[in-house]
Amino acid sequence: MSQVCHERGTRKPAPDVYLRAAELLGAEPKNCAAVEDTTNGLRAALAAGMTVYAVPNPHFPPDPSVLARTTVLERITDLPEALQAPLG
Numbered sequence: 001m002s003q004v005c006h007e008r009g010t011r012k013p014a015p016d017v018y019l020r021a022a023e024l025l026g027a028e029p030k031n032c033a034a035v036e037d038t039t040n041g042l043r044a045a046l047a048a049g050m051t052v053y054a055v056p057n058p059h060f061p062p063d064p065s066v067l068a069r070t071t072v073l074e075r076i077t078d079l080p081e082a083l084q085a086p087l088g
Contacts, residue, residue: 011040012038012040012041012043012044013039013040013041013043013044013047014044014047015044015045015047015048015049017044018032018034018044018045018047018048018050019048022048022050029048029049029050030049030050032048032050032051033050033051033052033053033083034048034050034051034052034053035052035053035054035055035076035079036052036053036054036055036070037054037055037056037057037062038057038060038062039062039063039066042054042062042066042067042069042070043066046066046069046070051071052069052070052071053070053071053072053073053079053082054067054070054071054072054073055072055073055074055075055076055079056072
């Protein structure tokens with residue numbers, strides 16, 4: 001991901017880094033998932049059109065209005081189970 005950031009020269013909340021990552025994977029962004037912990041990271045992934053999982057940092061919590069548009073996980077270890085759940 002670091003290389004993708006350098007290629008684009010933009011920073012989150014611009015979706016460029018996520019769009020480029022999807023491109024490198026040969027996938028449509030709508031078929032990708034992103035995991036983030038910050039407001040700007042969540043905004044970037046949402047703007048890219050991805051399914052977004054938030055793992056909020058309790059010491060620096062993301063904006064609640066942005067979190068409301070994601071699937072919130074208590075711990076990163078909850079991600080495998082969340083990825084198996086149907087979306088919607």
